[in-house]
Amino acid sequence: MWPLRELYSAGLGAFALGIAGGIAAHFGLRSAQRISSLFSVFALIGSLLEGAAAVGGLRSGGAILWAVPSGVPYLTYVVRLDALSSFFVLTLALVGAGVAVYSAGYGKHGAAAKNPALFGALLNLLLAAITLVFTAGDVMFFLIAWEAMVAAAYFLVVTDHEQAESRNGGMLYILMSRAGTGMLFVGFLLLAAPAGSTDFRALHFTGQHLPGGFGSLAFLLLFLGFGVKAGIIPLHIWLPAAHPVAPSNISALMSGIMIKAGIYGMARVFFDFYGALPVWAGMIVLLVGVISALLGVLYALMEHDLKRLLAYHSIENIGIILMGFGAAMLFRSYGHPDLAALALIAGLFHTLNHAIFKSLLFLGAGSVLHATHTRNMEEMGGLIRRMPATALYFLIGAVAISGLPPLNGFVSEWLTYQALLGGFGATTEIARVAFPIAGALLALTAALAAACFVKAFGIAFLALPRSASAAQARETAPAMRAGMAMLALCCVLLGLGATWFLPVFDPITNQAFGIAAGHRLVSGNGAILSAGSAASGTVSTLMLAVTLVALSALPLIIWLIWGRRGRSVTGPTWDCGLPGLTSENEYTATAFSKPLRMIFSVLFRPRREIQAEYEISPYYPKAIHFESEIEPTFEKNVYEPLKDGILRVARRVRWIQAGSLHAYLAYIFVTLILLLLFAVRG
């Protein structure tokens, strides 16, 4: 038995020290800069301790740590580490540790350097708040932790508050979060009222017993409320606005773990609070997942801002996770707990994997941003020679997110496919059709993601530098490289060692469906991954890796046998007869994504403008201006009308606010008299 309580509280204590120390240093010391890396150390220690507690929680299958009455009605500080909580805390610990190490080197640069101590305090606060979100065992306590997380993240997003872009991104983020929290509040109250308790244990499997339409209403409210945080389409617009403007280590935390708080909430609600849900609920989640995945990756393809591109990929991956969740809900509705467990494992495993490779990619983007001072990919290029370590880690992250074997992204996406394909045989009616379509669209999504990262890696790291700042780029600090290396190692280990990791999910599926499905997916003495039944597919990442190594040896052998006798000639790249190829002749990101922009022009509605300046004849232009942009569909068609509507109503109501004391008094007076008359008549 692990000392769960001690590890958990020691972890929170480390975060608390980081918070207190950061604030004290900010207000007390003039040279807070010098000790700024200390606060990252607190974050690292805290993450590691929480990770140990999470491992203990997964081994013991759940434990109540505390239930402290607060003295305030309806609020009890219940902290518990059950299997689901432990899994998410483990995710937090892995991401947090990597980001903390990276931050030790990053804190001295960029906007964070202005108030390094305060920045460290907020970083610790964010980690502590997310830990509490994952471990809170009471509705009110959960919401308090949730709001603390939102607030900490907001302040971190606006670290660079002198830029209008940061302020706007932060404002959009906090507005959306407020709306989400409002929905969560109502949804939780609807659930908790009939249960008569706000304790999560009391809410277990109570959702489906709610009277009338309240069960469905609570489900929808909670789904949307958590969906805002997770970034499902169409509630995603804050992600591409807030993620790029935050410091990169914060982007990594937000995209890696904070949006997973939304996923955690959904898992908690769908598979803990609801024992069964109607088919339409699962269909909605699956549909939202498919739409988010596909549109997310399509918008990512059109981005030339490296961090915005990654933010859109977060939306895509949230979609893939939700496809797993939706499939699990549908299988539960149709009475296939084994398939439901498979789909849930796929979703949760992808949550962990995405947390790791997305924070890795954001950290890599942060290093690139730090070295080149731009987020625009068109001004990068040639970085692989200047920052080889960063390029390697970014490449590992890119391979993982593209779902290529043998890394971790492949395993969880493969499991998701298997679950979706299994749905064809196991369900009836509309779901029977929906599953193969979802599977096909998932395949399309993965292919597009691969294309997108070919673009991102190729344009940013390969070829010649496209700008002076890219040419002068230098490799980043050792601490930053170490942080990325940790996460890259996790990507490789979770890919190759997936079969050893999967039994971790046993207690979770046991809690949700009553079967321990994780170890059933493993066969062949832990070398082979199978999708549960004999009919479905099997795969082995380890064997794939060995094969890849073996295959790469093949050309070497061929060269050794015949190559040495051959003749090699080195010459310049063919330049179409025009002398002097420069970086301006390189393939650009815009050009790369052009075919897809045309194929999906219905969706993108691209606008293109070409203006040529000439003196003598249009055949001899002096300069050509080229402008291309795609229509921000959701902003324009959903949020703009919404905003206009609210403003219109507000303008109409504004005359009430006359600014006259007499008018206000008269309002109260007239209301009073009307109420009196009403009381007399009634």
Add this chain to the structure above:
Amino acid sequence: MYFWQDPQFGDRMITLMAAFVLVLQITMVAQRWLITNIRAFAVQSLLLAGIANTVAYFNHAPHIYAAAALTLVLKAILLPVFLRRLVARIEIRQEIEPLVNVPLSVIISGLLTMLAYVVAEPLRAASGPGDSAALGHNTLPVAIALFLIGFFMMVSRRKALTQVLALLSLENGLFLAAISLTYGMPLIIELGIFFDVLVAVMILAILVYRIRETFDSMDVSRLSRLKG
């Protein structure tokens, strides 16, 4: 039985004083001079203290004496003196310029009094005329009328100082309602309310002063300029 032991007599006394209180309230509506308004308020508070005393005497509720004494000291003496000094200090024009003219104001006050009686009717019927607990039951409609008319004065008067006066008479209505319905609230609550009123008047006095300093007038309509 002497007449001062007869609850019937007490009831009549209270009704008589309540009637004077109401008349004074309408006088305040009809009066155009600020000083007279303050005097009317002082007399009204004095009568209120009388009512409280009578209720305390006939119901053998000694804690109401304390409330009566507080009313006497605070509202009948201290606040009027304080307000008169304020008027003298800020040297404003003595005439009140209501937003609604005087005859119409009086008519509205009459209508509000009627409304008060209509509203209080169910409560009067519930207790019944011969009931000993009905001591002062006639005062409830008066209290409501005081409240409504006080509120109406707040709405209809321009100057901040006259609104303070209106608020005070409105509070008198609340006090009267408390006395007539429950024979006085617990003393601690009464003390709280008195303290509240005192602080409110202090703050309002400061506010009045500041408004005059800033706008060179006490007309609160000018505050609408502060709107963004």
